[in-house]
Amino acid sequence: MNPGLRLLALRLARGRIRLIGRRMRTVRGAIGIGGTVLFLLAFAALQVWRATTPGMRGGTPSPETLRTFVPALVTVLTIIAAVSERGLYFSPAETGFLFPAPVGRRELLLYNLVTRLGIQVLSGLWVSVYTVLYAPLPAAGFAAVMLAFVFMYVAAQALALGAMAAESYLSPLVRRLVRAAVIAGVLLIVASAAMSAAPGTAGQRFRVILESPVVRAVSIVARPFGELFAATTAGAAIGWGIASMGLIALAALLVLSFDVAYTERSLAVGQRVQRRLSRMLSTSGDGEGAAAGPPPRFRLRAPRVALPGRAGPLAWRQMTELLRTPRALVSPLIFGAVWLVAMFGGIHASEGDAEAMQTSVLTTALLMPVIFGNPLPFDFRRDLDRMAFLRSLPLRPVAVAVGQIFPAAVFFALFELLVMCGAAALTGAVPAGWMVVAAALVLPVAWCTAALENLLFLWMPYRVGPDGRAGAQFLGKALLLMLMKVVTLGIVGFAGFAAWYGMRILGAPLSLALIAAALAMSIPCIPLTWWVGRTFARFDLTRAAAAP
């Protein structure tokens, strides 16, 4: 690697440690970082205790299941990573300093790969704490997870660069056709996998889907990671470990060998990432908007909504932005498709699989927001650099909160309903009663989810970048958010259930009980929204300055 780039990578690593040290000097930083570290250590200790205590470890999945599941998961995550960015990410500082510098294309690519490995290793460490219990040989499982995380990043870059290289040879029309063919192919794979699923428990159905020939064929490249995870002897682990490393090396060679002028695309990716992460109000240059792609032929426009406290225009702005950002829908749609197949694949209404159906519908309505989080954060999270503007508006803080939460909650509720409709189509029919129940539940649940996510964001508006900055804080924040969601949605769910049960005891018809449950679940949304508004009113604007 170029000596300057090597020095920069080392200095950046040292600088991050220095920054963490400085942040630890503040009370907030000490609590945030210290708490996260303590939590991770405690969790890791618990896992070690479970692994070493007889009777606590539980049963491990069969090696055959692991051989199927791990490659499929690695493949899906790699494709999502490649599709979501479609180019290498460089931070604005790297763009400014390194792109005009006398550094070779391959040297810069190598620097990108090396400097991003840190966050992959951290992610791998965290995931391995969860997963190592399921491996027949814990050391092999740990190695498999770590190597898989490195592979996912490198392979995603290889895919993205390969697509860029292919695009440079294709006319716009052919490119569109290829894109349509790829989307159709993915849909075909999902559909055929769903069709091949048989009735049974969710776990059984999921396994059948993963073992389908289509999924096996697609994920064959990632097979060494599955074999390494499932290895039962040291010899097999070493062999598949070497194969896994060879696969990573091959992907890295592919990245370095693609002769692509990636800087232009990286600029666009960097801007997109920066917009998404920090919503910088940067004055982009003349070509930047164009570099991100040609302007759309038509622009969608959200309907105006009337909300209390004149918050309607705020909600309208966020909804219109969302409608004009189709890329934001890619990840949710992929996740929705995976969720659909995992939860509903193999359920056939005609075969009277009612219990599995009810479980899946309720899981989708209540647990999806906890597991997934709001996939469409068109709320305060997009407006960190507009906080001063929002504060200057002649609106009460709670009205601003309503205007900001409304679009995220409504779109997430619609997203869940879309998944339900997909379920109805996939299974033959979801009973109408359960659809009504789900429809009544999703809005308050989605509102609570969005409100909680915004509340935490306003408390801790850390900027998180793929370069790993604020990675520790991000992890702590994610854990805290999960805890808050579980507790709050537990309370909301209990309120709904109590109202439902109470009405039934009083002899009320089902419809009335359902309305009461939905109302009861909506009541906690009011103080939660007020809390978000209060937190917004107290938000320290000096922390909203754009990150350098």
Place this chain on the structure above:
Amino acid sequence: MTEPAAAPPVIEIAGLSKHYGDRVAVDGLTFSVPPGEIVGLVGPNGAGKTTTLRAIAGIHPPSSGTIRVAGFDVVRHPVEARRHLAMVPDEPALFASLTVWEHLEFTARIYGVRDWRGPAAALLDEMELGDRRQSLADELSRGMRQKVAVACALLHDPAALLFDEPLTGLDPRGIRTLYEAIRRRAAEGAAVLLSSHLLGQIETLCTGFAVMRQGRLLFAGTREEMRDRYAQVGGSLEEVFFHLTEGAAPPVMEAGAR
């Protein structure tokens, strides 16, 4: 932009076009900047100034045309061309976790500058940042970050200097400091190309101007040529700018302009 026979241009642009799909950002741009010249690249928003600067820096590959820096084609010999240029972007993005001194250290290493400590210290003094060398980028104001970016750009004594909106965020003293730094480098033989919307500010700094609109070059020439040619509209940069850039469609480059 005179071109003395003894001094070949440092920056040469010939027929540069840049397309994004159907959209034309730069259309058939041709001009050059000889050593010692300070050329102001001006135009309304969306004129193609940043795209042009980035194309010269090798960031945006041209759709057609050629760009040479210090005699090196930026597409065929990008590393050699970049060795002779420096670009200061409009937004001074620094590495948040590095100190000012560390920015200069890795810049020196990347450009292969030996014995960089003395010149780096002198540059920091020149930019009035001598007492901030151990400050993290996070701890600097926008103007200070801009000055750090300029100091890094000047460290390897580039033959071509590109500035994209360099005056944004600088206080009057900072602007004067930057002017002096640019003039000094030009006097030492560097070719400077800078874009700005602050016409009154750069009129006294620049020795030549290139006026763009909708990706096309409307005028390129020295300050004196501009004043002579547009004496009827007043001859100042601001008056020439409005004369050339107002109207429904951009006119072709006027006769005599290069």
